[in-house]
Amino acid sequence: NAGVTQTPKFQVLKTGQSMTLQCAQDMNHEYMSWYRQDPGMGLRLIHYSVGAGITDQGEVPNGYNVSRSTTEDFPLRLLSAAPSQTSVYFCASSYSGTQVDIQYFGAGTRLSVL
Amino acid sequence: AQSVAQPEDQVNVAEGNPLTVKCTYSVSGNPYLFWYVQYPNRGLQFLLKYITGDNLVKGSYGFEAEFNKSQTSFHLKKPSALVSDSALYFCAVRDPYSGNTGKLIFGQGTTLQVKP
Numbered sequence: 001n002a003g004v005t006q007t008p009k010f011q012v013l014k015t016g017q018s019m020t021l022q023c024a025q026d027m028n029h030e031y032m033s034w035y036r037q038d039p040g041m042g043l044r045l046i047h048y049s050v051g052a053g054i055t056d057q058g059e060v061p062n063g064y065n066v067s068r069s070t071t072e073d074f075p076l077r078l079l080s081a082a083p084s085q086t087s088v089y090f091c092a093s094s095y096s097g098t099q100v101d102i103q104y105f106g107a108g109t110r111l112s113v114l
Numbered sequence: 115a116q117s118v119a120q121p122e123d124q125v126n127v128a129e130g131n132p133l134t135v136k137c138t139y140s141v142s143g144n145p146y147l148f149w150y151v152q153y154p155n156r157g158l159q160f161l162l163k164y165i166t167g168d169n170l171v172k173g174s175y176g177f178e179a180e181f182n183k184s185q186t187s188f189h190l191k192k193p194s195a196l197v198s199d200s201a202l203y204f205c206a207v208r209d210p211y212s213g214n215t216g217k218l219i220f221g222q223g224t225t226l227q228v229k230p
Contacts, residue, residue, distance in 0.1 A: 004157070031216045040123075042204060042220035043158070050216070058217065090157055100216035101148060101208055105157030 002026050006091050006106035013081040013113045021076040021109050023091030030096040032074040033058070033103070034066065036087040043090065049074055050096060081113045116141045118207050120221040127195045127228055135190040135224050137205030146208035147188040148218065149179055153201045161203075164188060175199070195228045202226075 007022045025032065033048035035058075045058030049068040063085060065077040074093075078085060088110050092103040117140045127133045139145055146165055150158040162173025169181045179190045190203060202223050209217040 033216065035220075040222055042118075042222040043218075044220075045217060048217065092157075094216055096216075101146060101163060101218065102160045103158075103216065103218070105159070107155070107157050 004091055004093055004104050004106035006089075006109050008109060009107065011109060011111050013078075013111065015081060015083060015113060017081050019078050019081065021078075021089055021091075021111075023074045023076065023106060024072050025074075025091075025093040025104070026072065027093060027104065028071060029093035029104070030071070031100050031103075032068065032091065032093045034064070034074070034076045035090045035092065036060065036085075037090060037108075038087050046076065046089075078111075083113045085111065086113045087111060116207065116209060116211075116219055118205050118219055118221040120203075120205055120224045122224050123222075124225040124227060127226070129197050129228055129230050130194055133192050133195040133199070133226065133228070135203050135205075135226060137188045137190065137221060138186050139188060139205075139207050140186065141207050142211075145188075147179075147181065148206040148208075149173065149177070149188075149190050150204045150206060150220075151175075151201050152204065152223075158204060161190070195226075197228050197230055200226055200228045 004025045030051045034046040035043040047066040049055045091106045094103045119138045148163045149161040152158045164171045164181045172178045205221040206218040
């Protein structure tokens with residue numbers, strides 16, 4: 001079992017560039033989410049999905065788009081990168097229902113925007 | 115607003131000694147509380163949860179947490195620390211208005227350093 005796989009592990013962008021952070025899980029989890037981790041601020045939820053075709057905004061959604069066309073994949077798109085989006089990004093997944101809070105995290109993508 | 119606070123940025127403990135990592139919360143209604151651990155260059159891993167029932171919850175790797183409703187706290191504990199326990203620990207609470215959507219509110223994290 002690969003679990004939650006995130007690519008790339010590292011990325012450097014210039015201001016204004018766009019890119020997609022990939023996330024895939026092989027556990028048939030209904031729930032998937034994206035967080036960003038910044039020093040001293042813990043993890044903040046960007047977007048989440050409770051199933052294929054369903055997405056919703058989290059705490060800090062501005063500047064990011066998501067889609068969920070399949071159960072396995074949940075890509076995060078940065079439309080026009082800004083230095084404020086320099087962060088470590090984590091994708092997570094879990095079963096729905098009573099197990100939804102036991103989330104499995106990927107290893108993260110470290111993004112720098114210059 | 116719902117929130118979780120971890121008052122210590124770092125906790126230092128000697129190997130073999132007991133450890134405590136503190137967490138306090140502020141939520142409406144009954145809290146669903148969690149601890150996650152992050153080892154260097156890794157994603158977070160679930161340690162334990164409190165939903166209801168016994169105030170002392172046991173989790174992975176010998177960790178336990180004590181729920182105290184009157185003090186609105188959920189401190190993480192371990193009787194005897196190991197060097198391998200050194201990591202970043204996050205307390206989290208379920209957003210009470212999110213139902214079963216899995217939205218967690220995380221604290222800012224506490225670095226645990228266990229010295230030999």
